[in-house]
Amino acid sequence: MDVRIAVLSAAIAACGCAAFAGPVPDDAAKSALEENPNLTAAPQRLLVGWRKGSSLDSRRLARSLVGGKMLRELRFVPDLELVEVPFGEVDVACDALNALADVEFAEPDYVVHPTDLPNDEYFPRQWGLDNEGQRILGRPGYEDADIDAPEGWQIVPGSADFVIAIVDTGVNYTHPDLAANIWTNPDEIPGNGIDDDNNGYIDDVHGWDFYNSDNDPSDPSDHGTHVAGIIGAERDNGIGVAGVLSPVQMMPLRFLGPSGGFVSDVVLAMEYATDKGVRVSNHSWGGGAYSSSLRRAIIQAGNRVDHLFVCASGNFGWDLDLIEFYPPAYDLSNMICVAATSKRDGVPDFVNFSPSLVDIAAPGKDIFSTSGLDEYRFESGTSMAAPYVTGITAAVCIAHPNWNYHQVKQQVLSTARPVDALIGITANAGVANMADALAGVQTNDPPVIDYFAPRDGVLFDPDSVVTLAAVANDPQDGFLSHLIDWNSSIQGHLGTGSWINVNLDLGDHEITASVTDSMGWTTTHSVTITVGAPPNKPSPPSVTPAGESLEITWTIKTPPAVSGWQLHRQVLSGKWINTGVTQIDSPDARSYVEAWPDAPSVRYRVRAQNALGWGEWSDWTQINR
Secondary structure (H helix, E strand, O other): OOHHEEEEEEHHHOOOOOOOOOOOOHHHHHHHHHHHHOOOOOEEEEEEEEOOOOHHHHHHHHHHHHOOOEEEOOOOOEEEEEEEEOOOOOOHHHHHOOOOOEEEEEEEEEEEEEEEEEEOOOOOOOOOOOOOOOOEEEOOOOOOOOOOOOHHHHOOOOOOOOEEEEEEEOOOOOOOHHHHHEOOOOOOOOOOOOOOOOOOOOOOOOOEOOOEEOOOOOOOOOHHHHHHHHHHOOOOOOOOOOOOOOOOOOEEEEEEEEOOOHHHHHHHHHHHHOOOOEEEEEEEEOOOOOOOOOHHHHHHHHHHHHHEEEOOOOOOOOOOOOOOOOOOHOOEEEEEEEEEOOOOOOOOOOEEOOOOOOOOEOOOOOEEEEEOOOOOEEEEEEEHHHHHHHHHHHHHHHHOOOOOOOHHHHHHHHOEOOHHHEEEOEEEEEOOOOHHHOOOOOOOOOEEEEEOOOOOOEEEEOOOOEEEEEEEEEOOEEEEEHHHHEEEEOEEEEEOOOOOEEEOOOOEEEEEEEEOOOOOEEEEEEEEEEEOOOOOOOOOOOEEEEEEEEEEOOOOOOOOOOOEEEEEEEEEEOEEEEEEEEOOOOOOOOOOEEEEEOOOOEEEEEEEEEEOOOOOOOOOOOOOO
16 A cells, blocks of 8 residues: 555544545535524635645545545635535544645634624714714714824825725625725626636626625625725715725625635635735624634735735623634734724723734724615724724825835824723724824834944855854844844855854855844845855966967866966976966966977966965976977
């Protein structure tokens, strides 16, 4: 028996899962979720991350041994597959697959849920944008307990070219207060049944419904529609409400059904959005267990298009330093996690909090926004807070199109309005402020490198241990020497740290020390050094007579920094007699002409010099009159 088959079979047998039945249809996952809203994961699907380099045959064999069938490759995360297994056998299949050498991880396709607290009461006042102390649902607010949107609109009202992805229950994109700001795919011809932009989705004119696998991302539950109104309801159109940004383009990407949605569909939505260059997305949902697939998808989005993933902190009143809740617990550099505040700058009881995982707060209680096909209503939750920050984040991107996600995130967080009630709730104890985020750039100085060794232009012999030494400090981040990266133009990455010793290959190296601070500013320092030996032995010279003169020419293979030459001459007079050495100081010289010596025979040899000394003499070349 093949060794690989034996190992796989043993792993499967140990898990008691050798007699799986055939796979069930893919839509069973959605049906099961709708029948059981408390479902924690798809009952017949799992996500498999294969190790890089694993063969297609070994993957196919592993799937077959758990009765599995690949539903699709989730190519946005390299080597990730959505695999169907027999109904109810997900945990057993995960255990079996995780025991195999070719599997990096196998995990359930977890269910996540919207993070709002619905409220059916209606009162059309948007205190979160501009709080003048007005009564909302019978109680007055505090003046200026808002995001200062009108002041921000004087700087950046919006942009008809900027796209925000809303990854949610869909959006009622024909709503009269939203339709003007809904994204339209410029590369798709509506209704022709053809995938015009070759992205794998036919007639995806206004986004995609990953829950139903169709091109109609409308919203049957109103959650995503409420979120969309906060972000980008049309402003100054005489009806309804105003969004944080208008104009803007909102891309509806539905993955949530009536009882939740699956991580695999979030991965697909992130791929869809970033394929279109979308730099900001809103995620007003949460739950499920830790997912390597989702974590990697968020990282990939940041790497691909400098994408910022704005998410809600959740609505259970949990201390997230004690209870893990996702996505906040992924705590990635391209995420902004948002808590909710009230119209009196208080913190509602439902808010999940953590001074390490939750970045910032925004209005999230009694928020009035779009609902249904042409309706409006109040809702509460961190789902309502996240879109305020999404809009502000997009506004900063519009104002500073060349900033990376580190800089945009830092600007949004560092300009928050301090609120005492948020101490211990969020990292910056502040409410997002649109006007301040756009009014001025927070200074962040690049790091400073003090460079010590090696010195520029130094020549090392091939056996040398070369010491690379520098220290780095940053006015905001402090001591960064441990983060210094050393690179060679010949050998690539050499190591990290303030002081390292390396052996270098022969040649001229540009040695670069670089360090990056928390805002993404990078400082570099470079020197050029040479690692070499005395020059190679030249080939025997060629001696060509021309009347009473001789032309002596020579070659040498890849001379390392030759600085000069010597030509040695001997004549024959009973025996070979030295008649002198000619010094040639030109490093590019490859020939020399002189008169015939007064002798019947003469011979020549040549050698080269560099900073490490003289190389070997070539062999002699003799010529007779």
